[in-house]
Amino acid sequence: MSREREVAIRASLGAGRWRLIRLFLTEHILLSLIGGALGLLLGYGTMRWLQLLVPPFSFAREAHIAMDTRVLVFALAISVATGLLFGIAPALQATSPELTSLMKDGGRGSTDRASRKRVRDMLIVAEVALAFILLVGSGLMMRSFFRLLNVETGIDPANVLTMGLPVTPQRFPDSSRLNLYLREIRAAVDAVPGVRESAWSCAPPMQGACYGMPMQVASHTIVDRANRSGGFFKIVSPSYFSALKLKIVRGRALSDRDTRNAPPVLVINERLARREFENQDPIGERLLIQEIVPGKTELGPEIPWQVVGVVRDEKVNGIADDRSTGVYVSNEQSPVYFQTLNVRTSADPLALQKSIAAAIHGVNKDQALTDIRTVDQIKERSMANNRLQAALLGVFATVALLLAGIGLYGVISYSVAQRTQEIGIRAALGATEARLLQLVLNRASVLTVLGLVMGILGSLGLTRLMASLLYGVGARDPATMLLVGTLLALVAVIACYVPARRATKIDPLLAVRYE
Known part of the structure; x- marks a missing residue:
């Protein structure tokens, strides 16, 4: 979204809009394919970890958990579709007919228009909300699983062998x-x-x-x-x-x-x-x-x-x-x-x-003699589904948390780059580092709070559906929600601190001359 000047130059040299759109879509698809390849590697590692963590009887006998050709084809299709889906809107925006006016504008123009800011902000709020929902679900499943580990069965399962006759x-x-x-x-x-x-x-x-x-x-x-x-x-x-x-x-x-x-x-x-x-x-x-x-x-x-x-x-x-x-x-x-x-x-x-x-x-x-096993093994099998659900939700929640952190980092970094001149002027007029830091972090705080509010509302509906899967913990457990909210806020602060700190180090003289 910050390449309008490049697009304007290409257009002035004779590049048509469709050619420019193809350029942007090609770049997005290539990035998506690289991300898909990294995702396959991460998915393979996660699959191996789950196979070690979760007993094999958690899966149906006919289920063959492996990365085969179907998985690779599906990953390829998803990567291409993602590149097209999330590349078409920026491509259309960047190649709009209004770009020619930028050639006459020696400044930044309207690069960071309010509509674009709203789109980015909405995406970040959605990421934070989704991360909150998944983390709450994962937290509830983990607490439920640990309750099951320590639950009294009424019997002493140690050193008992069972077999069918x-x-x-x-x-x-x-x-x-x-x-x-x-x-x-x-x-x-x-x-x-x-x-x-x-x-x-x-x-x-x-x-x-x-x-x-x-x-x-x-x-x-x-x-x-x-x-x-x-x-x-x-x-x-x-x-x-x-x-x-x-x-x-x-x-x-x-x-x-x-x-x-x-x-x-x-x-x-x-x-x-x-x-x-x-x-x-x-x-x-x-x-x-x-x-x-x-x-x-x-x-x-x-x-x-x-x-x-x-x-x-x-x-x-x-x-x-x-x-x-x-x-x-x-x-x-x-x-x-x-x-x-x-x-x-x-x-x-x-x-x-x-x-x-x-x-x-x-x-x-x-x-x-059939089904020879110990009572400890029966107990382990009885918890297998809970273990699998907790592990899967944990993986999804971790990915969502990383995406939320990366998204906030990207948005704040972009915002700092767009406001370099403004920040330099404020610094030249005597604004302290603390004041500049607050200026940058305020926006991140608003986005994080909005995401948390949306996440709380969304989690109330999700946890109601999860109630039958939980043991010994309420579906709307306030301790879990408080812990998740604190964790997300901490991740947001860490993700935003680096670009915010960078903003305080901007040289006012260079910033004033920044285009």
């Missing part, structure tokens, strides 16, 4: 034979040196429960089943609570005496106790829940289950699960054919994997 109704047509087989497996695994205790569950920790069931307190007003509150129905062996160190806070845990022939009992979690019984003691109360029929998809009749204990809340449906209410019942009283074996060891559980597998195959050499 699928069994079929064809091999075990009745529940008594199934329960006998499961007891034999547990006994063999418990005998392995280094194994402290094992337990069955119908699903791995933090990976859901067997069923979601409508539940009714028998002593409360009976309502239709469709209108009842629901909860998870997790089938476990009595050793599950001690093996996973899931604390019983009231009453007792399930026991080996809770067999098929004994009265049906269950343990409820604290959330269900608060929801259904509030401040009352739930021990001895009964919940009406339909019976699970082994090997069949349809449920059995509704039976009363007596509450014998209350257990600490467990993260049943993932690390961020703060809402699950439900019950635990014994696999002796409600057997199922999908089983997970949870084994607590005294050392690294993966080191005992082969010994545990050998013990199981000693009972049944044909028993399949």
Whole structure:
């Protein structure tokens, strides 16, 4: 935008407007291509960093994260389109018919017209606003992620190995034979040196429960089943609570005496106790829940289950699960054919994997073992999406912050160059360095404040959409917004200080003679 005199000279020498436009567009496209090449290098480095930071299971199995021909073609197309999009307006402005009047003007003319200043100012405000929005989103995701790192899961995940043991109704047509087989497996695994205790569950920790069931307190007003509150129905062996160190806070845990022939009992979690019984003691109360029929998809009749204990809340449906209410019942009283074996060891559980597998195959050499992993790995996988989202937003926010800083630096540098004569005159008339510094920084301050205001308004809408992705932090967290605003203001000061300081060093004599 500061090359009108050059354009005027070229035009006076016979260059047509279309030729001048082509010149400017060629320059813009070349700059865009150089930027695109640098962006590809930066993108490749960022991709490698993300692959190291984020576990591979964060991505779909079919996803192949790599820079292939499609990425290169897309980058080329975006670079050319960017050069055209952001080059056409300056090219049209610089080659406007009014440029011929500049040949008659010995000064700067109207180079820095108000309309052009407004365009530049709007772009800087937009950059600051976008940087604020992305930084707020990134900050919220990072705070949420660190909250998840330190969240209590309800269980002790250290040194616990889990594995699936699928069994079929064809091999075990009745529940008594199934329960006998499961007891034999547990006994063999418990005998392995280094194994402290094992337990069955119908699903791995933090990976859901067997069923979601409508539940009714028998002593409360009976309502239709469709209108009842629901909860998870997790089938476990009595050793599950001690093996996973899931604390019983009231009453007792399930026991080996809770067999098929004994009265049906269950343990409820604290959330269900608060929801259904509030401040009352739930021990001895009964919940009406339909019976699970082994090997069949349809449920059995509704039976009363007596509450014998209350257990600490467990993260049943993932690390961020703060809402699950439900019950635990014994696999002796409600057997199922999908089983997970949870084994607590005294050392690294993966080191005992082969010994545990050998013990199981000693009972049944044909028993399949699936999804062998530690509970720590399950916890890590449960946080994988949060880690990926935080990392990606962090990258975008960093780029936006750099662009905002570079944009402010460019605008203030250009403004200083355009006002060289004015600054020199002010210096010649006795303006101090502090006064000249303030003169230059005032404009940057206004642009930054406007950008922050627009960013705050924009972030209010974005964070509302992000609310479901956050854990332990509010979508409109004032601390995050204050920190981001301070960071952006600091970057703006740093970006603008160099050209502002340069303005204070202008020689008044040279400035007055400056064209």
